[in-house]
Amino acid sequence: MNGQLLVKVGMADLNIAADGAVLKTTGLGSCVGLTLFDPICKVAGMAHVMLPSSSIARESQMNIAKYADTAIPELLERMKAAGARVERMEAKMAGGAQMFALGGSDTLRIGPRNVESCTEMLNQFGIPIKAQDTGGNYGRTIEFDSEKGILVIRSVQYGVKEI
Amino acid sequence: MSLFDSFKAFELDVLKEVGNIGAGNAATALSKLLDKPVDMGVPKVSLLPFEEVAERVGGSEQIVLAVFLRVEGEAPGNMFFILGEEAAKRMLNQLMSMNHVEDEGYSELELSALCEIGNILAGSYLSSLADFTQLSMVPSVPSIALDMAGAILSYGLMQYGEMGDSAMLIETTFIEDYQSLEGHFFLIPDPDSFNKIFKALGVDLG
Numbered sequence: 001m002n003g004q005l006l007v008k009v010g011m012a013d014l015n016i017a018a019d020g021a022v023l024k025t026t027g028l029g030s031c032v033g034l035t036l037f038d039p040i041c042k043v044a045g046m047a048h049v050m051l052p053s054s055s056i057a058r059e060s061q062m063n064i065a066k067y068a069d070t071a072i073p074e075l076l077e078r079m080k081a082a083g084a085r086v087e088r089m090e091a092k093m094a095g096g097a098q099m100f101a102l103g104g105s106d107t108l109r110i111g112p113r114n115v116e117s118c119t120e121m122l123n124q125f126g127i128p129i130k131a132q133d134t135g136g137n138y139g140r141t142i143e144f145d146s147e148k149g150i151l152v153i154r155s156v157q158y159g160v161k162e163i
Numbered sequence: 164m165s166l167f168d169s170f171k172a173f174e175l176d177v178l179k180e181v182g183n184i185g186a187g188n189a190a191t192a193l194s195k196l197l198d199k200p201v202d203m204g205v206p207k208v209s210l211l212p213f214e215e216v217a218e219r220v221g222g223s224e225q226i227v228l229a230v231f232l233r234v235e236g237e238a239p240g241n242m243f244f245i246l247g248e249e250a251a252k253r254m255l256n257q258l259m260s261m262n263h264v265e266d267e268g269y270s271e272l273e274l275s276a277l278c279e280i281g282n283i284l285a286g287s288y289l290s291s292l293a294d295f296t297q298l299s300m301v302p303s304v305p306s307i308a309l310d311m312a313g314a315i316l317s318y319g320l321m322q323y324g325e326m327g328d329s330a331m332l333i334e335t336t337f338i339e340d341y342q343s344l345e346g347h348f349f350l351i352p353d354p355d356s357f358n359k360i361f362k363a364l365g366v367d368l369g
Contacts, residue, residue, distance in 0.1 A: 010213075010214045011213045011214055011317060012213060012324070012328055020362040026223040026224050027217060027224060027311045027312065027314045028313075028314060028316065029310075029311075029313070029315060030317065030318055035249035049361075050321070050324050051316070051321070051324045051325065056325045057325050057344070058325050058326050059325065059326050059327045059328075063328055066328070097314070099231075099308055099310070099314060099318045100231045100308060100318060101306055110321055137308070138310055138314070139314020139315065140311075140314070141223075141224055141306060141311065141312065156226055156309065156311060160271060
């Protein structure tokens with residue numbers, strides 16, 4: 001709002017920001033918006049993860065930002081290249097909702113599975129999850145401030161929330 | 164995604180006809196419900212990057228009312244009937260004589276009524292399509308959401324996620340003449356359903 005640089009992260013996309021720039025991704029449903037932050041050097045990263053595991057990928061040119069198990073390592077590499085250190089990083093997550101209440105099939109539980117998969121990857125790298133706002137049945141738009149390390153979450157039903 | 168890259172103009176025309184037949188029937192149903200003439204736009208068939216799908220209904224953060232049905236059977240897919248907030252209010256007003264009160268959200272009864280309208284329209288879309296293709300297409304119980312378009316539509320794109328970053332969708336728009344009540348139908352067949360649809364219609368993909 002105060003002339004901060006806005007870095008947009010699309011669906012199945014990831015990016016990093018520093019120097020007070022703000023990372024933003026819109027319309028998270030069952031997708032998970034994951035942010036990593038190194039509070040010492042103020043480098044932040046965000047991934048809009050769509051699917052839990054790349055093991056199901058059938059695409060010829062894989063988009064590694066799409067899957068939890070490939071997006072997180074890539075994001076770490078990009079952040080390390082920008083000066084961040086893994087041992088200082090902390091994570092926040094939002095999204096992973098179940099937009100429609102239909103029983104049964106696995107696709108319909110994709111939101112919770114995305115959250116589980118992200119959590120597992122973060123555990124593997126020993127990155128603590130500082131806060132999360134996941135689940136529910138509603139969409140979210142998120143913004144992460146690379147200066148303050150605050151994640152702002154907007155939703156239709158619940159308005160604005162900061163974690 | 165190579166399958167879709169190789170779709171020729173003729174195959175796209177076939178899919179447009181699929182949209183035309185389905186939505187034509189749904190438009191008739193809507194016209195009967197409203198007791199007013201309902202116009203239909205020319206169906207659009209496009210392979211859209213995920214990012215752009217929500218742009219079709221006003222952008223990722225646009226608040227829309229969506230009825231979602233999962234289509235099961237021989238040619239599975241996802242189906243959305245999407246209304247803007249204005250259109251949803253008009254529809255309630257015209258069909259149920261319900262006057263929507265500003266800023267009060269939607270009551271359970273209103274949502275249920277809109278969900279049922281979506282169900283009727285989607286049902287007539289699918290049953291005409293099933294007749295046309297002789298494939299079984301059975302809609303699930305409908306569910307409704309009032310939320311950001313991006314969050315809603317991405318739900319229907321999951322089957323494409325593992326194949327690439329774009330989805331094939333068949334889109335039709337309704338317009339009810341005088342009050343410009345506009346609604347969108349999205350049929351997003353699962354990637355594997357296209358071959359079945361083409362085969363059923365005698366299109367040789369060779």
